[in-house]
Amino acid sequence: MRAWRVGQPGPMSSGPLVADECPDPRPGPGEVLLRVRVCGVCRTDLHLAEGDLTPRRPGVIPGHEVVGEVLTCGARATRFSRGERVGVAWLGRTCGTCRFCLRGAENLCLSPVFTGWDRDGGYAELITVAENFAYRLPPRFSDEEAAPLLCAGIIGYRALCRADLPIGGRLGIYGFGGSAHLAAQIALFQGARVYVMTRSEEARALALELGATFAGGADEQPPDPLDSAILFAPAGGLVPVALRALDRGGTLAVAGIHLSDIPPLHYAAELFQERQLRSVTANTRADGEEFFRVAAEIPLRPTTVPYPFSAADKALLDLSEDRVTGAAVLRMDDP
Ligand SMILES: [Zn+2]
Numbered sequence: 360m361r362a363w364r365v366g367q368p369g370p371m372s373s374g375p376l377v378a379d380e381c382p383d384p385r386p387g388p389g390e391v392l393l394r395v396r397v398c399g400v401c402r403t404d405l406h407l408a409e410g411d412l413t414p415r416r417p418g419v420i421p422g423h424e425v426v427g428e429v430l431t432c433g434a435r436a437t438r439f440s441r442g443e444r445v446g447v448a449w450l451g452r453t454c455g456t457c458r459f460c461l462r463g464a465e466n467l468c469l470s471p472v473f474t475g476w477d478r479d480g481g482y483a484e485l486i487t488v489a490e491n492f493a494y495r496l497p498p499r500f501s502d503e504e505a506a507p508l509l510c511a512g513i514i515g516y517r518a519l520c521r522a523d524l525p526i527g528g529r530l531g532i533y534g535f536g537g538s539a540h541l542a543a544q545i546a547l548f549q550g551a552r553v554y555v556m557t558r559s560e561e562a563r564a565l566a567l568e569l570g571a572t573f574a575g576g577a578d579e580q581p582p583d584p585l586d587s588a589i590l591f592a593p594a595g596g597l598v599p600v601a602l603r604a605l606d607r608g609g610t611l612a613v614a615g616i617h618l619s620d621i622p623p624l625h626y627a628a629e630l631f632q633e634r635q636l637r638s639v640t641a642n643t644r645a646d647g648e649e650f651f652r653v654a655a656e657i658p659l660r661p662t663t664v665p666y667p668f669s670a671a672d673k674a675l676l677d678l679s680e681d682r683v684t685g686a687a688v689l690r691m692d693d694p
């Protein structure tokens with residue numbers, strides 16, 4: 360099969376993503392083999408290619424927002440049948456026995472397996488997935504719409520939950536890419552007022568079009584104090600900026616897997632008055648199932664930017680240079 364692998368991690372201009380011909384994967388026990396139809400492009404793929412995330416396996420195939428159809432089922436895999444549409448997300452497997460798995464916090468599993476980091480992902484014609492970690496996707500979403508929901512959507516939803524937004528509250532969103540534009544739609548649906556701070560002018564326009572109250576520059580102060588905020592931009596320098604924008608008792612959730620260094624915090628202005636700073640780490644399968652129910656009910660309208668499969672490197676380059684408004688996706692039917 361054709362696939363993209365992470366070669367020598369480095370800036371996108373150095374060509375860290377390599378097109379390759381690889382052996383077809385075979386489904387192990389409890390796994391299914393999928394023909395990939397669409398794979399979303401997530402900022403985590405960029406962090407991996409550029410070396411911000413340490414590779415966990417040399418030459419791994421990235422991609423963890425995979426919409427595919429079942430080709431074959433491995434031994435003891437009975438959940439899906441041939442031809443069914445299935446989604447593959449970031450959480451590829453958990454141990455099921457550590458103290459976190461046992462208490463329902465499998466996102467914190469001590470030995471997790473991540474798609475497109477530990478095991479091969481969806482920048483390829485074929486992929487295998489443990490059936491218990493795959494998702495059935497609401498039929499109202501096309502393949503291209505469903506792909507970004509699998510990470511950008513699920514993580515945005517968990518970040519929104521972690522931000523403890525009160526009913527009818529004011530939510531600040533820092534950075535407005537694939538995940539943020541979905542989380543914003545959920546918050547607006549729930550009756551929140553949304554304030555978006557981002558350096559991209561196109562993203563600000565999209566935010567206002569979706570119903571945001573305010574769209575300003577990356578470190579601009581919103582006009583009202585925020586009850587909650589989510590930092591989607593991987594910029595640690597924005598942590599104190601967002602904390603200062605919070606009202607007393609407000610919560611800031613940091614959504615990304617990678618963040619540049621956070622400058623020293625000013626206790627009185629940025630943390631005192633019971634402001635809270637939290638991270639968001641992966642998601643549980645229950646988060647994913649709950650998110651898909653909410654997404655279909657609203658319904659979410661993902662803004663997607665399609666790329667042919669052969670242009671995966673171009674898609675990541677565009678993402679690194681802020682040229683993608685919404686969520687980039689790779690289409691396998693456009694080789
Ligand atoms: Zn575990």
Ligand SMILES: [Zn+2]
Nearest residue numbers: 401403510511
């Ligand atoms: Zn992701």
